[in-house]
Amino acid sequence: MADRSFLDWPFFDDTHRALADHVDTWAAAELVDIDHSNPEAACQVLVKALAEADLLSLTAIDPADPSSRLDVRSLCILRETLARHDGLADFAFAMQGLGTGAISLFGTPEQKAEWLPLTRSGKALSAFALSEPASGSDVANIGMTARRDGDHYVLDGEKTWISNGSIADVYTLFARTGEAPGAKGLSAFIVPAGLPGFDASERIDVVAPHPLARLTFSGCRIPASSMIGKPGDGFRIAMSVLDVFRSTVAAAALGFARRALDESIKRVAERELFGAPMSALQMVQGHIADMALDVDASALLVYRAAWLKDMGAPRVSREAAMAKLYATDHAQDVIDKAVQLHGGDGVRKGHIVESLYREIRALRIYEGASDVQKVVIARQTLAM
Template sequence: MPAFSLDPAQTAWCAELRTLAAERLSPLAEKGEPGRVNRPLVAELGQLGLLRRLFSAGAVDLCLMRETLAYACTEAETALALQGLGAHPVHAHGTPAQRERWLPRVAEGSAVAAFALSEPGAGSDAAALELRAERDTSRPGGPGETPAASVASVASVAAEPDGPARWRLTGEKCWISNAPEADFYTVFARTTPDAGARGVTAFLVPADRPGLTGAGLEMLSPHPIGTLDFDAVPVTADDVLGEPDRGFRVAMGTLNLFRPSVGAFAVGMAQAAVDATLAHTARRDAFGSKLKDLQTVAHQVAEMALRTEAARLMVYAAATAYDVGAPDVPKRAAMAKLLATETAQYVVDKAVQLHGARALRRGHLLEHLYREVRAPRVYEGASEVQRGIIAKELYTNMEAGQ
């Protein structure tokens, strides 16, 4: 894989985006309510053309956006990423009707998307999900209607979709970003029992479907995250993304694209912590000199910068591999996410230590980053899962003689 470096146009665009994030996105982020979707912020991302860019960007461009926004405004970065994660399956696998209905609204920032994969008992082991999609060929109010549907209101029944094949979704999703406030969800449900990853189907489920409810969760990071409850929620063949029983491919294809960009998010936070530490240690007096003149401090800062740059290079190597269609994308994506998120945790923690108590004060940049940096080591596949993917790919390649 060739070495990665930014060309002048990319460098200039990142500088412009960083300025826009500071001037137009950060003020909106500050007005947002923790744990709730910040719709004015999402709308501004659309106004700036960043959400539309999600659907034309390659993995490298996506990483550039996420790293740059993470440096200047983590809330804007997360809002952008969640729109991309929830809408990418529609962009990549949706029917013309699905794409026409939802993608323009996502691009302009008027519709909020969500990616609903995790469940209370199926987080890291996504193939073990239990949300059931049960065949239902009956008409509303006719023979064979499920008990849950039989008590639906007239308005709810009228809102049910019509289509050549019908299912009802029953079960629960948990740890879903943008839930329960999203306008539509990419939902992964089991259509064939006891079939592991082979029996999962992806559905596009509008939020107003009868039987779909949810609740928010209070988390360490102030992002909108919640649960979804499916009580015989009706879906049809017109709601399927891709092919029935092939939804796991939809999920993994989306994650292979977004995992390196999670690493880019982490790199952006790490770089912000490095720069804050450089400024602090250069001006802070301690023991008769500046902090930067103490060898133990200087060496820690050097280590922080070294690890951040190493993570950055791996992230963009993985993104480049994705863009050129390299065969080892799953391994590279896992390596990039693992190294970058673990590195960001290390760098932010060191930055807090070198800043002292001031970094723990509510509202300080590092206090904010300290809360933000923990979650990426868990979501979209925990660090332990990434190690498992890497090992599996290594042994598979060895057995294939590659």
């Protein structure tokens, strides 16, 4: 049983506690023996299941409700809980939010009304198309172009490492419109799947089974009304979206770490070594203590960042970067200790600890690699 005492912290209200109970109960019943052999098909099934449980409604604002907003603490609770039960379920949920985050935050009423009901109901899958072969961490170096041609923009270039890339129905895409050099010359667009000149068929296989793809654009035309915000707003929009969702990546890492700790506590209590339970060994106790410390420290950073955003802070770049850096790096440490405590079982294909070991590594790279988070933290701290 995962530790739930953190829900008594002052970061949360009763709505969040009820959500945590609901998601945990649902996940325990529904996320059992999920087949990861075909991640594209699995994600489509998981999105449908999440929609039927009304969990996707939290991934975007309700365009029919003027008071609707993204609740970052709810997003983090959901990602932590889903990750603890099944990594692909967390992925499927997260992409519905990240893929439409720019529409929720900056879209016109017409854009919100067209797409958000579809993604919130699971009728459309979404993707966030930012990374390129030469511009992953260096967003300002995006090379893909969007050239104005009358009432349209013409897209040329490629994106890579795009989650949901081969199965999404709608993409938030960032391209260079050229208003200024570097970051000030980027714009954001809504791009539906299946347009002429748009190919998303090249899958990318990675250590944990997720649907990733390379996208190519050659003379792909989209209406000028597809732009989110104004020309040149792309970098600001991308960073604002990451400001919200970076904390949720940290929450997913926290969920992986909690599961690793839970499995390790069970292991050392049941397994005997030298005539006594493993838990009686001081070295083992030291590992468990380190793991518990990393989990609680991560949780404090995650939910501080989420709480600050929900309380109205315009930007939480420093706090979100701290949460993502610490939670992902230390989840890696926690899971590595879990593998060690499980011995041979820890590297047996199909064991939960082995799957956690593969799942956690990508979180230290996507939505801002650990080294980039250090740059963000340093710059923000030096500017204070």
